[in-house]
Amino acid sequence: MKQKKKSVKKPQPIYTRKEPKGPRIIASNYVASAVRPDQYPEGDTVEVAFLGRSNVGKSSLINSLCNHRGLALVSGQPGKTKTINFFTITSKEDLSETEERRYEWFLVDLPGYGYAKTDKSNRNIWSSFIADYILNSERLMLLCLLVDGRHPELPIDQEAFNWLRQAGVPLQIVVTKIDKLNSKERQQNMRFIKENFPCETPAIPYSSLKHTGRELLLSRINQVIVGGEE
Ligand SMILES: Nc1nc2c(ncn2[C@@H]2O[C@H](COP(=O)(O)OP(=O)(O)OP(=O)(O)O)[C@@H](O)[C@H]2O)c(=O)[nH]1
């Protein structure tokens, strides 16, 4: 008799109602994919980008942050995001019972680096179109560099961090998949990241599965979008 195959269901994020103080995201929509500057969407709004190794959890984090399942494509296969993907975001702040303020900004999902199947002759960390975007986008006000909480010691992440620091990009380190660590590992790895990825603001531990760190990261982004409107 044929045995029935057991299906192993991967845990899925449960979407959240918890929102931080200040502006909160009320709408998020995909707007464009680009590999050249003339394909970037028009506008002069503030931009917040997400970068990290392939499979580090960028797209999952974007969906968790926007509380929008399926906004960015998530995959167990590394190298899923191949283009620079732009999303328009509306954040709304209630100033009083009758007054509100809205902020329009772009969220940018960048292709992952360090994917083994990319061109091995390319000695750069990432393709030149990604470097062009990071170095030339006048709207880019914050780049969130994602580091896998389980593997903070990978040389390629250190290389990426050094490159970004040298280029003077405003950085926020986000430590992903924190739900996969026990408290001892978490403490050890966060200490390692503090020492090896020093930034103006502390690294934010994040779980897209549980939305851990969401309020902290949204508050950090709010500083940028509110500041950018002044
Ligand atoms: N347990 C857990 N798994 C996660 C988390 N974030 C992402 N994952 C899983 O990690 C895998 C990769 O996630 P993606 O969000 O597609 O990663 P990415 O960085 O966008 O990958 P590329 O687009 O290929 O560079 C998927 O199987 C996700 O379900 C998290 O916080 N916790």
Ligand SMILES: [Mg+2]
């Ligand atoms: Mg992706």
